Amino acid sequence: MINLAGRDILHGWGRFLFTGVGLGLLIGVTLSMAGIYRGMVDDAKVLLGNVGADLWVVQRDTLGPYAEPSNVRDDAYRALLGVRGVADAGNVTYLTMQIQHEGRDVRVMLVGFEPGHPGEPGSLVAGRPITRSHYEAIADERTGLRIDQRVRIRRHEYTVVGLTRRAVSSGGDPMVFVPLQDAQEVQFLKDNDALLNERARTAANPAFNRPGVPGLLEAVQASQASSRTVNVVMLRLAPHADEAVVAREIRRWKHLEAYTRADMDEILVAKLIATSAKQIFMFLVILAVVSAAIVAFIIYTMTLAKQREIAVLKLIGARNRSIAGMILQQALGLGVIGFVVGRTAAALWAPVFPKYVLLLPGDAVVGAALVMAICALASVVAIRAALRIDPATAIGG
Amino acid sequence: MSHPAIEIVGLAKRYGTGDAAVDALKGVDMIVQPGEVVGLIGPSGSGKSTLLKCLGAVIEPTAGRMALAGETIYDHGWKVADLRALRRDRIGFVFQAPYLIPFLDVTDNVAVLPMLAGVPNGRARDRAREMLTALDVGHRARAQVQQLSGGEQQRVAIARALVNQPPIILADEPTAPLDSERALTVIRILNEMAQRFGTAIIVVTHDEKIIPTFRRIYHIRDGRTYEEAGEARAA
Numbered sequence: 297m298i299n300l301a302g303r304d305i306l307h308g309w310g311r312f313l314f315t316g317v318g319l320g321l322l323i324g325v326t327l328s329m330a331g332i333y334r335g336m337v338d339d340a341k342v343l344l345g346n347v348g349a350d351l352w353v354v355q356r357d358t359l360g361p362y363a364e365p366s367n368v369r370d371d372a373y374r375a376l377l378g379v380r381g382v383a384d385a386g387n388v389t390y391l392t393m394q395i396q397h398e399g400r401d402v403r404v405m406l407v408g409f410e411p412g413h414p415g416e417p418g419s420l421v422a423g424r425p426i427t428r429s430h431y432e433a434i435a436d437e438r439t440g441l442r443i444d445q446r447v448r449i450r451r452h453e454y455t456v457v458g459l460t461r462r463a464v465s466s467g468g469d470p471m472v473f474v475p476l477q478d479a480q481e482v483q484f485l486k487d488n489d490a491l492l493n494e495r496a497r498t499a500a501n502p503a504f505n506r507p508g509v510p511g512l513l514e515a516v517q518a519s520q521a522s523s524r525t526v527n528v529v530m531l532r533l534a535p536h537a538d539e540a541v542v543a544r545e546i547r548r549w550k551h552l553e554a555y556t557r558a559d560m561d562e563i564l565v566a567k568l569i570a571t572s573a574k575q576i577f578m579f580l581v582i583l584a585v586v587s588a589a590i591v592a593f594i595i596y597t598m599t600l601a602k603q604r605e606i607a608v609l610k611l612i613g614a615r616n617r618s619i620a621g622m623i624l625q626q627a628l629g630l631g632v633i634g635f636v637v638g639r640t641a642a643a644l645w646a647p648v649f650p651k652y653v654l655l656l657p658g659d660a661v662v663g664a665a666l667v668m669a670i671c672a673l674a675s676v677v678a679i680r681a682a683l684r685i686d687p688a689t690a691i692g693g
Numbered sequence: 694m695s696h697p698a699i700e701i702v703g704l705a706k707r708y709g710t711g712d713a714a715v716d717a718l719k720g721v722d723m724i725v726q727p728g729e730v731v732g733l734i735g736p737s738g739s740g741k742s743t744l745l746k747c748l749g750a751v752i753e754p755t756a757g758r759m760a761l762a763g764e765t766i767y768d769h770g771w772k773v774a775d776l777r778a779l780r781r782d783r784i785g786f787v788f789q790a791p792y793l794i795p796f797l798d799v800t801d802n803v804a805v806l807p808m809l810a811g812v813p814n815g816r817a818r819d820r821a822r823e824m825l826t827a828l829d830v831g832h833r834a835r836a837q838v839q840q841l842s843g844g845e846q847q848r849v850a851i852a853r854a855l856v857n858q859p860p861i862i863l864a865d866e867p868t869a870p871l872d873s874e875r876a877l878t879v880i881r882i883l884n885e886m887a888q889r890f891g892t893a894i895i896v897v898t899h900d901e902k903i904i905p906t907f908r909r910i911y912h913i914r915d916g917r918t919y920e921e922a923g924e925a926r927a928a
């Protein structure tokens with residue numbers, strides 16, 4: 297037996313192909329949305345995996361530092377180093393801000409860290425680690441910054457000495473790593489005007505500006521200007537320490553919250569990304585419905601246009617099953633074209649997206665199965681119409 | 694003793710029920726011998742198409758008897774289990790318009806019939822080409838149906854009706870869209886095929902040009918048949 301569906305498709309391939317491509321672009325959008333979600337999850341993994349930390353110690357009763365603001369005194373690390381099982385500690389600050397680069401505004405996450413301690417950026421793709429204690433920066437390549445470029449962050453100019461890849465915040469902003477004290481200054485220090493104001497106010501306060509106590513005013517002003525907090529203290533544990541035990545110890549004695557890597561994973565993926573995931577899921581549902589409607593419409597139209605041929609085929613002995621099979625195959629054919637176009641389109645336009653788009657083969661397989669199921673479902677209307685066609689109508693009235 | 698190809702006795706068909714009922718056939722008697730081409734003539738609404746549909750096993754009569762080559766297929770109820778196979782293997786259809794399938798080429802339009810009966814593609818196409826050659830359209834075997842003239846399309850349609858070599862062919866106004874020369878050609882072809890394959894052919898028509906060509910004519914009026922020897926017999 298010849299493949300009636302295939303012949304029909306070849307006969308009217310233009311309309312079929314255009315529909316398939318249109319469907320394909322929809323599927324491409326769908327796959328990209330899934331890819332963006334996967335990218336976000338993967339970014340979170342990179343964010344957590346790159347810093348060489350086993351425990352994240354944050355302000356009590358917060359889900360910090362990524363999902364909620366958290367402030368920890370910057371001398372807390374000393375006490376934490378005293379906890380059994382803790383091998384190393386590093387203060388880290390995070391601040392989302394705009395920087396100017398080559399006339400463009402770039403939104404970045406400024407990370408303050410202590411070189412040589414947890415929180416330090418992982419492998420660099422270019423350049424070297426920070427060696428000076430001030431005004432050197434390691435930037436993610438997504439910022440557009442290059443080695444040896446100078447970038448102004450608030451009051452100071454920094455020299456870019458190293459580049460990272462895929463160091464982005466959970467919001468997708470590329471990171472710029474600077475020494476902790478510089479970051480604290482940026483984060484907690486006011487700009488010049490605010491500072492001058494503050495100084496003037498302090499100077500006008502007789503409690504601080506005592507003629508008889510030289511140096512007091514300066515000391516107060518300095519303490520106001522510099523920060524004494526960080527957002528998180530990252531801990532590296534000794535080889536055989538049990539992270540759950542250490543975390544429990546810290547919660548109990550230090551009035552701080554301690555999260556393991558798994559906890560942070562859970563917070564980032566289940567809490568922070570959850571809203572995006574729901575949004576993406578809604579889009580997927582809508583796109584599925586739209587795709588189904590398109591396939592149903594085109595297959596139904598194609599079937600109605602073939603009423604006479606179907607009546608003749610039935611009259612000369614074609615089985616209902618063969619007719620239904622023909623229509624189903626056409627719907628699945630649309631699905632195949634759509635999927636191939638969609639997968640290709642998604643791969644082609646993924647690099648253009650500002651966010652990382654991770655197209656997993658597993659998602660593609662699930663996507664293909666869904667597309668086929670939707671197409672099969674969409675052909676039901678047309679199949680029912682075809683089965684109702686009376687072979688007697690082939691013989692005139 | 695050889696059986697007639699078609700034997701119809703007291704066939705009746707009522708559409709609908711109650712007040713809406715229409716008695717389209719009230720008592721049709723008809724006998725057609727193998728190799729015979731008979732005309733079926735009657736005014737519009739007289740029941741011609743209804744008779745073809747009953748004989749073509751796409752609608753069920755309400756009373757009477759029908760037999761093909763001595764085998765009863767209907768006797769107050771169908772006597773064959775698989776009407777689809779009956780249509781496929783034992784009845785050829787020629788319609789008012791060719792009703793070819795536009796997405797198949799000429800050969801496959803004909804070959805699809807043996808294919809539906811389970812004949813392998815290669816052999817089905819061989820048979821189709823043979824039949825197309827017999828109908829003088831062998832040179833068009835590879836063409837698309839849209840490339841054929843109306844007369845050529847009708848020949849292809851006849852080839853399709855004949856390709857499974859069914860004992861009977863039902864033709865519903867097969868010459869309606871054709872000019873008189875082509876109409877007469879189609880009738881000539883049907884006669885030749887009837888001779889050659891021993892096929893019994895019923896041609897429904899009210900085409901004045903071709904009526905004289907039938908040796909035997911059934912008139913149908915108001916759901917009843919009346920037999921008449923055609924003019925061709927006298928000639």
Ligand SMILES: Nc1ncnc2c1ncn2[C@@H]1O[C@H](COP(=O)(O)OP(=O)(O)O)[C@@H](O)[C@H]1O
Pocket residue numbers: 692693708709715716717735736737738739740741742743744
């Ligand atoms: N499906 C149907 N339902 C009800 N009445 C029908 C149907 N088909 C035909 N008829 C009626 O049966 C009669 C015979 O119709 P038909 O066999 O089509 O006649 P012809 O083909 O000779 O013009 C007409 O009165 C017609 O209205």
Ligand SMILES: [Mg+2]
Pocket residue numbers: 692693741742
């Ligand atoms: Mg009619």
